Amino acid sequence: MDTGTTAVDLARLARVGGLVREEIVRAGGTIPFPRFMELALYAPGDGYYEHSPARVGRGGDFYTNVSVGSVFGELLAWQFLEWAEAAGWDRVQWVEAGAHDGRLASDMLAWIDARRPDWRDRVEYVVVEPSETRRGWQRGRLEPHAGRVTWVDRVPEGVRGVVFGNELLDAFPIERLGWDAGARTWFRFGVGIGSDGFAWTRMALSPGAAVPLPELPAVLLDVLPDGFVWECSPAAERWWSDAGRALAGGWMVAIDYGLTETEFFTPGRTRGTLRGYGNHRFVDDVLAEPGGVDLTAHVNFTRIERAGMAAGLGEGSLTEQRQFLTRIMGRTLDPASGFGAWTQARTRQFQTLTHPQHLGRSFRVLVQEKRVGYHAK
Numbered sequence: 157m158d159t160g161t162t163a164v165d166l167a168r169l170a171r172v173g174g175l176v177r178e179e180i181v182r183a184g185g186t187i188p189f190p191r192f193m194e195l196a197l198y199a200p201g202d203g204y205y206e207h208s209p210a211r212v213g214r215g216g217d218f219y220t221n222v223s224v225g226s227v228f229g230e231l232l233a234w235q236f237l238e239w240a241e242a243a244g245w246d247r248v249q250w251v252e253a254g255a256h257d258g259r260l261a262s263d264m265l266a267w268i269d270a271r272r273p274d275w276r277d278r279v280e281y282v283v284v285e286p287s288e289t290r291r292g293w294q295r296g297r298l299e300p301h302a303g304r305v306t307w308v309d310r311v312p313e314g315v316r317g318v319v320f321g322n323e324l325l326d327a328f329p330i331e332r333l334g335w336d337a338g339a340r341t342w343f344r345f346g347v348g349i350g351s352d353g354f355a356w357t358r359m360a361l362s363p364g365a366a367v368p369l370p371e372l373p374a375v376l377l378d379v380l381p382d383g384f385v386w387e388c389s390p391a392a393e394r395w396w397s398d399a400g401r402a403l404a405g406g407w408m409v410a411i412d413y414g415l416t417e418t419e420f421f422t423p424g425r426t427r428g429t430l431r432g433y434g435n436h437r438f439v440d441d442v443l444a445e446p447g448g449v450d451l452t453a454h455v456n457f458t459r460i461e462r463a464g465m466a467a468g469l470g471e472g473s474l475t476e477q478r479q480f481l482t483r484i485m486g487r488t489l490d491p492a493s494g495f496g497a498w499t500q501a502r503t504r505q506f507q508t509l510t511h512p513q514h515l516g517r518s519f520r521v522l523v524q525e526k527r528v529g530y531h532a533k
């Protein structure tokens with residue numbers, strides 16, 4: 157529990173715990189894990205991502221690319237303008253989801269003002285934000301850019317530009333399946349009430365249930381250890397494909413830690429990737445304190461890419477963050493690039509973003525393009 161936990165926090169956590177408990181009782185003793193995760197993170201007003209903007213960043217529970225400093229947003233802004241110019245567009249929409257406290261938007265818009273004022277009135281910044289609470293935080297931070305930012309519930313139809321999110325997809329509820337080697341079948345992890353609080357349960361997968369299964373050859377199933385855990389996020393896949401359908405032309409960009417489907421089946425990773433974070437530390441029991449810690453899992457990039465392709469996007473390019481950012485950085489070294497000087501501060505931030513032991517290797521960037529409507533001004 158946070159060292160700085162207050163009575164207000166305790167009351168909030170009690171409300172989230174109470175909601176989860178009620179649902180479990182109403183459901184007859186167990187709820188699917190994705191529902192537990194949804195309540196823990198997004199219970200209106202009380203969930204982990206609902207109650208304070210300060211959860212992310214230096215004083216919060218974990219760092220993101222955005223909390224490292226402004227250079228992340230500046231490099232993205234430079235890249236997005238390069239794409240728009242190469243496509244021959246004279247206007248573009250940048251649609252960000254998972255904007256949290258609006259910091260990335262603010263970094264990108266401030267860079268345009270400073271370095272590319274010729275695009276100032278030609279970039280429409282759209283924040284996809286279903287939560288009124290978070291919209292409030294974002295409006296506060298983006299006050300200096302009022303009039304240039306709009307808010308929507310979902311990616312609007314007909315977007316021409318870039319739809320993107322930093323650590324968006326890893327914040328969607330996940331499905332967790334376990335392998336029962338004796339019965340040669342997958343089961344679904346659920347959450348029930350044990351003697352000590354919330355506890356894992358096993359839910360049978362009824363034939364025809366709308367729960368995705370990994371596609372594995374029989375020879376692999378023969379050697380898969382009992383209790384092996386596989387994860388994916390149908391909610392994130394739905395979000396990506398809905399956004400892909402809404403995009404009229406341009407790019408979708410997801411920056412997240414994640415794996416390909418094959419990498420989920422690496423020996424040594426038998427317990428899945430779900431984890432909890434609080435105060436920059438791993439939390440062992442992810443069920444212990446719904447609403448009090450961040451819950452997150454690696455994105456299954458293979459399934460996300462496939463969902464995008466079914467929605468009309470092209471094949472994805474998946475690179476480590478260090479490669480993605482280094483390629484952009486290389487081109488910004490040219491003074492004619494308009495990026496601005498590589499000051500010491502920028503260089504230090506860049507090193508953190510690309511160092512393999514910091515964020516450079518664990519984060520990956522998936523880009524999928526929809527090549528429609530280019531050169532139509």
Ligand SMILES: C[S@@+](CC[C@H](N)C(=O)[O-])C[C@H]1O[C@@H](n2cnc3c(N)ncnc32)[C@H](O)[C@@H]1O
Pocket residue numbers: 205212220221222223253254255256257260284285286290321322323324327328395
């Ligand atoms: C891990 S945080 C990342 C925040 C920020 N992008 C950063 O990098 O600092 C994930 C954010 O995604 C938001 N989120 C989750 N589902 C969303 C959805 N369907 N639409 C928009 N935002 C969502 C969460 O509320 C949270 O603010």
